[in-house]
Amino acid sequence: xxxxxxxxxxxxxxxxxxxxxxxxxxxxxxxxxxxxxxxxxxxxxxxxxxxxxxxxxxxxxxxxxxxxxxxxxxxxxxxxxxxxxxxxxxxxxxxxxxxxxxxxxxxxxxxxxxxxxxxxxxxxxxxxxxxxxxxxxxxxxxxxxxxxxxxxxxxxxxxxxxxxxxxxxxxxxxxxxxxxxxxxxxxxxxxxxxxxxxxxxxxxxxxxxxxxxxxxxxxxxxxxxxxxxxxxxxxxxxxxxxxxxxxxxxxxxxxxxxxxxxxxxxxxxxxxxxxxxxxxxxxxxxxxxxxxxxxxxxxxxxxxxxxxxxxxxxxxxxxxxxxxxxxxxxxxxxxxxxxxxxxxxxxxxxxxxxxxxxxxxxxxxxxxxxxxxxxxxxxxxxxxxxxxxxxxxxxxxxxxxxxxxxxxxxxxxxxxxxxxxxxxxxxxxxxxxxxxxxxxxxxxxxxxxxxxxxxxxxxxxxxxxxxxxxxxxxxxxxxxxxxxxxxxxxxxxxxxxxxxxxxxxxxxxxxxxxxxxxxxxxxxxxxxxxxxxxxxxxxxxxxxxxxxxxxxxxxxxxxxxxxxxxxxxxxxxxxxxxxxxxxxxxxxxxxxxxxxxxxxxxxxxxxxxxxxxxxxxxxxxxxxxxxxxxxxxxxxxxxxxxxxxxxxxxxxxxxxxxxxxxxxxxxxxxxxxxxxxxxxxxxxxxxxxxxxxxxxxxxx
Numbered sequence: 001x002x003x004x005x006x007x008x009x010x011x012x013x014x015x016x017x018x019x020x021x022x023x024x025x026x027x028x029x030x031x032x033x034x035x036x037x038x039x040x041x042x043x044x045x046x047x048x049x050x051x052x053x054x055x056x057x058x059x060x061x062x063x064x065x066x067x068x069x070x071x072x073x074x075x076x077x078x079x080x081x082x083x084x085x086x087x088x089x090x091x092x093x094x095x096x097x098x099x100x101x102x103x104x105x106x107x108x109x110x111x112x113x114x115x116x117x118x119x120x121x122x123x124x125x126x127x128x129x130x131x132x133x134x135x136x137x138x139x140x141x142x143x144x145x146x147x148x149x150x151x152x153x154x155x156x157x158x159x160x161x162x163x164x165x166x167x168x169x170x171x172x173x174x175x176x177x178x179x180x181x182x183x184x185x186x187x188x189x190x191x192x193x194x195x196x197x198x199x200x201x202x203x204x205x206x207x208x209x210x211x212x213x214x215x216x217x218x219x220x221x222x223x224x225x226x227x228x229x230x231x232x233x234x235x236x237x238x239x240x241x242x243x244x245x246x247x248x249x250x251x252x253x254x255x256x257x258x259x260x261x262x263x264x265x266x267x268x269x270x271x272x273x274x275x276x277x278x279x280x281x282x283x284x285x286x287x288x289x290x291x292x293x294x295x296x297x298x299x300x301x302x303x304x305x306x307x308x309x310x311x312x313x314x315x316x317x318x319x320x321x322x323x324x325x326x327x328x329x330x331x332x333x334x335x336x337x338x339x340x341x342x343x344x345x346x347x348x349x350x351x352x353x354x355x356x357x358x359x360x361x362x363x364x365x366x367x368x369x370x371x372x373x374x375x376x377x378x379x380x381x382x383x384x385x386x387x388x389x390x391x392x393x394x395x396x397x398x399x400x401x402x403x404x405x406x407x408x409x410x411x412x413x414x415x416x417x418x419x420x421x422x423x424x425x426x427x428x429x430x431x432x433x434x435x436x437x438x439x440x441x442x443x444x445x446x447x448x449x450x451x452x453x454x455x456x457x458x459x460x461x462x463x464x465x466x467x468x469x470x471x472x473x474x475x476x477x478x479x480x481x482x483x484x485x486x487x488x489x490x491x492x493x494x495x496x497x498x499x500x501x502x503x504x505x506x507x508x509x510x511x512x513x514x515x516x517x518x519x520x521x522x523x524x525x526x527x528x529x530x531x532x533x534x535x536x537x538x539x540x541x542x543x544x545x546x547x548x549x550x551x552x553x554x555x556x557x558x559x560x561x562x563x564x565x566x567x568x569x570x571x572x573x574x575x576x577x578x579x580x581x582x583x584x585x586x587x588x589x590x591x592x593x594x595x596x597x598x599x600x601x602x603x604x605x606x607x608x609x610x611x612x613x614x615x616x617x618x619x620x621x622x623x624x625x626x627x628x629x630x631x632x633x634x635x636x637x638x639x640x641x642x643x644x645x646x647x648x649x650x651x652x653x654x655x656x657x658x659x660x661x662x663x664x665x666x667x668x669x670x671x672x673x674x675x676x677x678x679x680x681x682x683x684x685x686x687x688x689x690x691x692x693x694x695x696x697x698x699x700x
Contacts, residue, residue: 001624003389009070015060015388020053024626025387027052029619032418034400034474035383039375043383050619056387063376066091066369076381080111081374091373094366112378115371129360132157133353134165143353146346150174153329168354175347180326182342185335187321194321197295201318204292208315211284218262218271219305226267236265252279270302390626393611396635398474401615406439406453406481408469409462413437415454415628415636416471417618422450422485428617429487433609434628435460436487441471441479451481452614455491456628457637490605492634606630 004018005011020026030040030049043051043059064070068087086092095110102114127137135151138144147166154174156164188194195201225232245256258280263272273289293300296314297307330338385391386400393399396414403418415434419425422438429436434454441449451471455463463486471481611626628636642648676682683691 001627003391006074006384006388009064009073012060012070012073012384013064016057018388021623023053023388023623024390025615025620026623027621028387028401032401032403032420032618034398034402035379036375038371039379039383042372042375051387053387056383059376059380060384063373063380065089066373067377073377074381074384076378079113079374079378080109081377082109084108086373090366091369095370098367098370110370110374112371112374115367115374127357127360128160129357129362130160131354131358131361132159132165132167133350133357134159134161134163136163137165137353137357143346143349146341146350149330149333149341150350153177153333166350166354168351171347171350171354174330175341177326177328177330178338178341181328181330182335182338184324184326185338187324194317196314196318197292200291200295201315202322204295205315205318205322207284207288207291208312208319211281211288212312214262214281215271215303215308218265219308221261221265222267222269222305225265229267232265232267236261252282254280270304271308272302274301390611393626394632401618401620402474403451404471404473406437406451406469406471408437408439408453408467408481408483409458410640411455411458412638413453413455413636414638415456416451417614419450419452419618422452425452425617426485426487428613431613432611433489433605434487434614434633435463435489435491436614437463437483438485438487439469439471439481440484441481443477443479447479449479450484454614454628455637456609456633457492457639460488460491489609490601492606492630606633609633 001024002022003024004022006015028051030037030044030051033040040051041047043055045055045058063073066087066089067073067081067085069085072085083092083095086095098114099105099107099110104114127133133147135144135147138147150166150170151164154166154170157167157170159165197204221231221235224235248254248256250257257278260278260280262278262281262285263269263276271285273285273293277285292311292315293303293307296311300307303311333341382392382400386393390399391397393402398414401417402414403416406413406416419438426436426438429452432454434456437453437455439451439453441451463483465483465486467483469481469483471479473479607629609628611628612622612624615622615626673682677686677692680692683693688694
């Protein structure tokens, strides 16, 4: 795999000339990556949640142009930079201005902490280029008062210093409303019809609107009663409604009371303004009488329908004028103040302040550039070692895609990645050729995440879904980890060597278990039959005992089988003993014949392990085959080691007592083989020089 080496600032300056086909990665996501989110945001210029090769090249060009010595960008790790290390230009000037605003004019270094809080930077400045002006930016009290009135009517927006202020949008809305309200109020001047009661007209109009629908309802019911005498009782309310009210605890504010007519319904009856009024409407009618009826019609105890029409006619022009009242939030300032604002130059003065503030936008926007440079000064070298090449990964420094270390089953796995959807991730990750374990991780407080860990050392015998471990993220926090899914692939050649023997042992155990289960079932069936026969012994006649006959064919078959097995064992021993001094090599050759195919297959698969599918499944665009060969893969999973000076104690106080059965069986087998050799039964299987007839002579 070809990887470019970035060793100097000159390499960075010429990064544009490197063929993208030689970049290890072409894009990476902004989540699940062990880089400062602010750095990723500074790199992701189009804000699509991904960092691509063109954005990396642009960041390199920006950083190289902003510093005197681009070699320093590869060192990284520091979150501050000396002003002398910056190239002359707007960024250096902005850095000096930031320090001056913070009260550090003599400081020679600027740090990320200095630019992190923009409110502190602009706390003591009148203008900061954001187009928002606080009240204390005004140079005189009248302008300051206007700014406060704008914020009172239309609210405020925070300025870069954190103070409440106004922008041009709020200024325009405020003065437009002032102008519209003053123009509307001016329509009433010189017109008696629009202000029939002068300053009392608004109160009269409001009182009229409050009862208009109910009074119209009353006179309509009275006209219906005149049309048909039977309607009076019905229009006054049904007996059921009155009966329901009688059973309740009532008040003047009860909705049921308010729904009843204003007064008793009779043909041609005027509306009383005192006694006999529905208590729910008594206060509203009293207000109407005070502010409208008496000033316009004079004092009276009842209101005829003709009087009601006259009253509405006298207030009709006022009501029409009120309907045209523009919606506004400035009315509380009073008409006199609004006329003063409309006729003055307040809008021009406030707008001039906003223009002066906006003129500094480009200059103060360099503050964001200073922060971006500080982020790249710290992280650019690391980014390139995880994007243009995979230096940090292959040097085992902890790549940005490695989420932490998983401890499980007596091993630690450093190749762990954060994933969002294990099922979707596994579709592509299976092509990596690695043994993968997906784990759900939790922390106290409800924090959750899912990781995938690659096991590249040891074996997979005890790696099963449901096993628990401990995961340490890159910040050193510990998480409870539980395996939820496994993707099986060879882990090591050592595991492949023992795999056939473990498989044989498992097969034997399975067969023994099956035979034992079958025998146990047969025994239970026989016991059940005996129990049933015993329970019914007094009801059934005893059956004649069947005579057991010996199946000669079965006996012959068993004899042939035993003879074949003996011949095979004898042939194996004969061939083995016939090797003489070459017997150890023969033993090794036999083991290789058994384990060799599995080891070869595992070795070929391990050589094909590839990091690319794992990263592609996580949203990366890996440009080449990031191989993980056998030696490097073994380094990614650490097996347990005893500390220096430690030793193992083999004393087990609870060890099982040794029984001589194995020794007895071994001795009996050796005696049987020796006896068979002495009897000459093995001569036909053995080489001539070890035959009994050659060593001891013919058997007499």
